[in-house]
Structures are given as C-alpha cells and as structure tokens.
Amino acid sequence: MTETRGNPAILKLEHGARLTPESRRTLEALLTDVRTVAPGEDVIREGERPENVHVVLEGFAIRYKNLPDGGRQILAWLAPGDWCDMHIALLRAMDHNIAALSPCRVAFISRTEIERLTIDGGGPLNRALWWATLVDEGILREWLVGMGRRPADKQIAHLFCELTCRLRAVGLVEDGRFDFPVSQEALADTVGLSAVHVNRVLQQLRGDGLIRLEDKVLTVHDEARLRAFADFNPNYLHLDKRG
C-alpha cells in the first residue's frame, strides 16, 4: 500500500539524533547486503552466535520465544527501520529468535563492522544506535504494562496506537491507514491472549468504531479517540525530534 519515501533505517534514526551528512552516507553504505525473507522464516535462532546485525527495510519481523508446551510469545515487532540486534553483537548467544512475520527485506551487516563504528568508535552513529536500543527497551516496558495491568481490549488498542506512531515515523501511515499483514494468532501471541479471544476483542473494537481492519489494512479513523480509550501516551517512543 504505502511506499517509504526514503530509507526507513535512516528516517528512523533521524528521530533520535542529528545525523551528519557523512554518517548518513556511512549508513547507506552499510545497508547494501539486502536479502528477502519469507513469512515464518527465521533470520536467527536462539542459541546461535550472532554474526550479523539485521535491519528491517520492508515488512514486519518479530522477536519471539517458544515454550516447552508449544506456546509462543512474541517479544517485539520489528518494522521498517528497526535494528534487530545491535545488542546481541556483544553477547555470545541469542536468547530469542527473530523471524519474518510478513514478507520482508532485511539488511545484513557484519558485527565487526558495527562494533567498529559504535561500541569501539563513539561516533555520532553510536549515539543514534544507543537511542534506538533505548527506545526498544521503552517499548518492552510498555508492553509489560499492557500485559500486566491492562484489560485485553485496551491492550490491543494500545498496540495499534503504538504501531501508528512508529510507522508514521518512517512514513508508512497515510490517512490513518497502514498495511497490517498479521494473523490474529500472531496478535494473540503478542499480547498474551488466545486467538479466539483476540477475535472477539477485534470485533468489539470494530463495533465501537475505533478501528477498521480489512484486507490486511488497519485503519484508525479517530486517533484521539483510540488513544483516549487505550490510555496511550507516546512518551515512551521518544520520537520528539532532536535527541
């Protein structure tokens, strides 16, 4: 549906730091090894030694963990512009999986290259990527609030508010509409509910006119109303321009 105007990975970081023209060029140069990943396909698995950092350029990817009883918990949605595992470069083994949720285009960057530019370098990119990591942490915390203390309907509404903000930040929202190629089961694994209950909640939200969801496109007619319902405060996304 919507098309990104610029490179989403750069668009996103612009929200967190003032990038110099030079660091923009450095970034562009990093994002050359781009691969296509099919839905359901893993990018990296728990236990593996991370050799690359991944950046989503198109589509949705997810972090997730499997449970011994066959269950699954989704830990993050990785939208265009999101860096998947800056972090893990430092660690010896992945403690979770990353997979494509919808068809994705993902950039692969070698960890040594990243480490040189950031951890050991301390340039402007270091600040920008720190910022992105901190935002990820903020999102994780907000999800925890949702799962722990919000009823199902508000939790899901809150997630939709968050996605609207995040996708708008990389130019993927148009008139409150954005691509949403996500099954109700994946939604359920995200919010910690059963697929059946997610179905019922979605019907309620549609019935109340808070959202529309058809043909894999999510529409938020009245964002203010959805935010009020979900008790949404975007402060945790730290998207105000200038870091």
Place this chain on the structure above:
Amino acid sequence: MTETRGNPAILKLEHGARLTPESRRTLEALLTDVRTVAPGEDVIREGERPENVHVVLEGFAIRYKNLPDGGRQILAWLAPGDWCDMHIALLRAMDHNIAALSPCRVAFISRTEIERLTIDGGGPLNRALWWATLVDEGILREWLVGMGRRPADKQIAHLFCELTCRLRAVGLVEDGRFDFPVSQEALADTVGLSAVHVNRVLQQLRGDGLIRLEDKVLTVHDEARLRAFADFNPNYLHLDKRG
C-alpha cells in the same frame, strides 16, 4: 543477612567484560556520591530530565509505572550492582519512575561524566555498560514471556530462579537463602496478578516444598527442582564469565 564481599557494581560488570585494573579504579572513583533512600521514596520520576545515573549498592529498587486507574506495574527489580538508567542519559525525559523498594544505598553519577566515559569514549567501560543494558533487555523479554504465557505459579517460581541467579552473581546468596524484603503486593505488581492471588500461589509453592519464605528471607532448598518446575533457563542473564 548476607554481606557483599566486594563492590557489587564491579562484581556484576566482571561477568560481562574483562575489566582492566584501571577501569576498576575508574569505577570506584565514580561511585563516591552514595545516598540512602528510604522504602517507597522515589529516586527519579516519569517526565523528569535525568541528570544522574544511579547504581544500587544495597537493597532493592524498582522501576515502575502508575496507571490512571490507580494500578501500578513494576518493570524491573534493581538489585545491588544494577545500573538504573545508563540509558536515559541520552533521552530527554524519563518514561517511568524509579523508587526504593527496601532501604537502599544508591550511588549518584552525573550524566556528563558517564557519557564521557562510554557513549563518547568507547573504552572498556563502554562495552561493560552496553552488556549490562543488554542483560536488562533480556530480563524484560523474559518477564514478558512469563506474563504472557506462564501460569501464575510458574511465573512466580521463575522470578525466584532469576533472583537467585542475579543475587548469586554479586555474592548475596548463601545456601540458597537471600534477603527478600518484599511485600506480596509488590510481588503482585511485578507479575501482573492481584495480591490475593499471589498469596495463594506462595502458599502452594511453600506447600510443595519448592521454596520457604519467612522473616523476609527466601530459601530455595532444591534449585534444580524449582528450575524444572518453572521451566527456567538462565541463558538470558548472560552471566557466563567473559563477554
């Protein structure tokens, strides 16, 4: 009960990186402005501009958010050796609160000093503090799994396994026992349950002989059994020596 042998902030980082004697001295020098914080007292509040980074040296602190309906969600337990907000130094406003849960001793470090040593510096401390941040993120993800997909009893058991590991890493566990000055209400706000239900679950765990909890001391007689029950895998703590 138990006494830390060394400085917990240094003990902890030793798990994540090889510290040079010099960086150890640098750390010691940073941790001089130590203040006492009473239970319930806030160290920093949502919305505030962070001017200091905080390190817990004694006692438990928490990250938390309040909800409009009066509820509270605890987002992290900060034990001795934990850095509270490395991160936020980069951000303009706190998106959550930090408070003492039990009587605490907390070191205050000015953000400019920290930024010089890490973000802009790129020394060995940068790696160590990155590592600590990544571990925090790993914990957050595991908590999400617990809230989303684990039944109440296993979730609480899992938390006890985690605490045992984390506190052992800074020398605060002795014979499977450690100080646990935490009300059931705080536990409830941590795991997203009601205090009443936490009470019932604790009785069940005690009845099954998995834990003992009396006089504000938690005892795990048989750690292997508790881990098996909770389906606990410590990989997300990344505590293996050498980063």
Place this chain on the structure above:
DNA sequence: CGGCTTTTTGACTGGTGTCAACCGCCGTGG
C-alpha cells in the same frame, strides 16, 4: 473444484480478580 489456513461462533470451563472480614505483627504514644 478440493485442500489449506484463517476467522468466526457457541457452549462450557477455569484461572484470577474482587470484596470483605479477620488475624498477627510491630511501632507508637499515652
């Protein structure tokens, strides 16, 4: 037109929340 996955529906179960009372501990103050 078949098989597949995803969504939808209904009936029923069950885990957890809520409310309210009671108890035991402990610090405070008369």
Place this chain on the structure above:
DNA sequence: CCACGGCGGTTGACACCAGTCAAAAAGCCG
C-alpha cells in the same frame, strides 16, 4: 507497660474475564 492503629498476610464467597474445545464459515491458492 499496655492500648491503639496500621500495615501486611490470610481466608472465604462469589463474579467475571479469558481459555479451551469443537465445528462451521470464509478466504486463499493450486
């Protein structure tokens, strides 16, 4: 020294949100 008050822990009765199971309907794709 004892009475009081408050907080945290414990219990029981009951309500309700969300899970489970199962089957039908609707899309999707070859």
